[in-house]
Each structure stands twice: as C-alpha cells, then as structure tokens.
Amino acid sequence: MSLTRRYFLKSAAAASAVAAATHIVQDPVQAQSKAASEKLGIAVIGAGGRGSSHLSEFAGRDDAEVLYICDVDEAQAGKVAGVEKKQGRAPKFVQDFRKVLDDPSVDCISTATPNHWHSLVSIWALQAGKHVYVEKPVSHNVWEGRQLLEWSRKLNLMVQCGTQSRSSPSLREAVAFVQSGKLGKIQYAIGTCYKPRKSIGKLDKPLVIPANIDYDMWCGPAEKVDLYRPKLHYDWHWDFNTGNGDMGNQGIHQMDIARWFLGEQELSPRVMSIGGRLGYDDAGNTPNT
Incomplete structure (x- = not known):
C-alpha cells in the first residue's frame, strides 16, 4: 500500500480536533496547512543499527526529508x-528526542531505539500530532503495546511496525496462494529462527559508559542499573530490562509470517515456552534456545 502525504495530512487534521479536547496532549501539529506536494518532515530517533537504514531510506526519497x-x-x-550528501540538506542532531516533538515541520517520527523505548517514544510522538514508524517489536511488553494502540485510535494517527517482511512481493504472493485454498486447509505453520548468537561476555566490574552517551536518557523508562557486558549497544537485546531476546528481535518475523500464512488475527489461546540460555555463561539473561 502506498501512503501519500495527502493521507498523512488528512489524518493529522483529524487528530487536531481530538487533541484539542485531550488535556495531556501537546499542541497539535499544524501539518494540515501545508500543501500536499511538500515533502514529509522526518525525525529519526535512534541512529545506530536499524536507524542507519531508516536514515538511508528516508534521505533517498523524493517525498521525504x-x-x-x-x-x-x-x-x-x-x-x-x-x-x-544524499538529500542535499543537513538534518539537525539532538541527543534528546523530546526537543523535536514541538516542531511543526516534523510530520512523522521513525524510531529504532532499543525496545524499552519503543512504545513511549511512539505515544509521545502521537500526542504531539506525529505519525509513527516504529521498529519491531512495537512494545517491550503487551501492556505497553495496548496503550500505543489506544493512542493511535484515539488521535486517528498512523502507526506502522517495522515487520518489513509484510512488504515482500514474493511473500505476499505466497500468502495469497496458500490462502486461496489450493493446498487445502492449512492445519499449522512453523516459524524457525536459526540465527547463531555468540556469548556477549561478562565483565568483573561495571561497564564504564562513555562520556559522549547520555546514559540516563538511554535507560529512560527502564531500570537504571550497572551493566556487566562489554558492549552497551546492540547487546541490550539480550537483557530483559531493555530487550526481548531473539523472540522479540528475529523470531518475531518468523512468528508474524507463520500467522500471516494462516490468516490468523486472534491472540493464541495457549502459549508454551521451553528453553533457556545455554552453551555459555555471560551477562545476558534472555533465552538463546
């Protein structure tokens, strides 16, 4: 589905009426006053890892800046x-993303922060009248995800999740074929994640956070604790305080694809979990098996 700027602006206009009656929401963005031919103003929150891809993709588009x-x-x-170099104009750099939420030129935020920030960043952006693209998983836990959904509905603003497999033409064709009934009734689907994960190591003393990192802001809604892994970045995936292990990192794609092929929209009536963190003793606490 191709989403035009006109759709964005129409949604932002509808959000304004709701926001005016919602006391905790910031002043709504006046995006509806812009011409539909203008570029979408993007703020990318979290520039490492997946955030680099966000920057590259948006900077390379004619309809976004x-x-x-x-x-x-x-x-x-x-x-x-x-x-x-890619888009012809330099973006501003800020450490605190909250500073951009009041800027009416920002139509949409694209977030690739660690998981523990996903929902809160997205909800604050919605309350500021911005549309949201958020990396998977949309939330650190189920409750947060439900709050994000409610705010999106309340303000009539769009939230899209970074399950990019949904945009794959080949997968979409395969899903259409399976759901056409030509294979008969599909009884079950298996999603398998075979990504090897090495030990993240373990320090004897707490990790010294570099001076160029605002660690208080990095922790945000998560508990601020000493870290005993050698790397701050990326390995947050393997700590339940900030991540969700490989089920929320890579496995979420396989789980989504399996449910997609089945045409399943409802929550599972039963869930079973078997496994653990096996093979090494490191600073991680999420299962690898």
Whole structure:
C-alpha cells in the first residue's frame, strides 16, 4: 500500500480536533496547512543499527526529508554529513528526542531505539500530532503495546511496525496462494529462527559508559542499573530490562509470517515456552534456545 502525504495530512487534521479536547496532549501539529506536494518532515530517533537504514531510506526519497537525527550517543552526529550528501540538506542532531516533538515541520517520527523505548517514544510522538514508524517489536511488553494502540485510535494517527517482511512481493504472493485454498486447509505453520548468537561476555566490574552517551536518557523508562557486558549497544537485546531476546528481535518475523500464512488475527489461546540460555555463561539473561 502506498501512503501519500495527502493521507498523512488528512489524518493529522483529524487528530487536531481530538487533541484539542485531550488535556495531556501537546499542541497539535499544524501539518494540515501545508500543501500536499511538500515533502514529509522526518525525525529519526535512534541512529545506530536499524536507524542507519531508516536514515538511508528516508534521505533517498523524493517525498521525504530527514529534518532531525536524534540519538543519546553524540558519536551518531557523524551521520549528519552522509544524510546531507544524499538529500542535499543537513538534518539537525539532538541527543534528546523530546526537543523535536514541538516542531511543526516534523510530520512523522521513525524510531529504532532499543525496545524499552519503543512504545513511549511512539505515544509521545502521537500526542504531539506525529505519525509513527516504529521498529519491531512495537512494545517491550503487551501492556505497553495496548496503550500505543489506544493512542493511535484515539488521535486517528498512523502507526506502522517495522515487520518489513509484510512488504515482500514474493511473500505476499505466497500468502495469497496458500490462502486461496489450493493446498487445502492449512492445519499449522512453523516459524524457525536459526540465527547463531555468540556469548556477549561478562565483565568483573561495571561497564564504564562513555562520556559522549547520555546514559540516563538511554535507560529512560527502564531500570537504571550497572551493566556487566562489554558492549552497551546492540547487546541490550539480550537483557530483559531493555530487550526481548531473539523472540522479540528475529523470531518475531518468523512468528508474524507463520500467522500471516494462516490468516490468523486472534491472540493464541495457549502459549508454551521451553528453553533457556545455554552453551555459555555471560551477562545476558534472555533465552538463546
């Protein structure tokens, strides 16, 4: 589905009426006053890892412009030059993403933060009148995800999740074929994630957070604790305080695809879990098996 700027602006206009009656919502964006031919103003929140792909994709589009790069790590400011080269104008860099929410030129935020920030970043963006693209999983837990859904409905603003397999033409054709009934009734589907994960190591003393990183902001809604892994970035996936293990990282794609092929829309009536963190003793606490 191709989503035009006109759709974005129409949704933002509808959100304004709701926001005016919602006291905790910030002043709504006046995006509806812009011409539909203008570019979408994008703020990318979280510029490392998947965030790099967000920057590259948006900067390479004729109908969008990256206005802000937001990251708690000042080292990510180095990506400003690359975005400027690709889109012709330099985005601003800020460490605190909250500073961009009041900017009416920002139509949409695209977030690739660690999982524990996903829902809160998205909800605050919605309350500021922005549409949202958020990496999977949309939330750190089920309750947060439900709050995000409610805010999206309440403000009539769009939230899209980064399960990019849904955009694969070949997968969509395969799903259509399976659901056409030519294979008969599908009884079950299996989603398998075979990604090897090495030990993330374990320190004897707490990790020293580099001065260029705002660790308080990095923790945000998660518990602020000492870390005993060698790397702050990426390995947050393997700590339940900030991540969801491989089920929420890679396995979520396989689970989504399996349910997609089945045409399943409802929650599972039963869930069973078997496994653990096996093969090494490191600072992680999420299952690898």
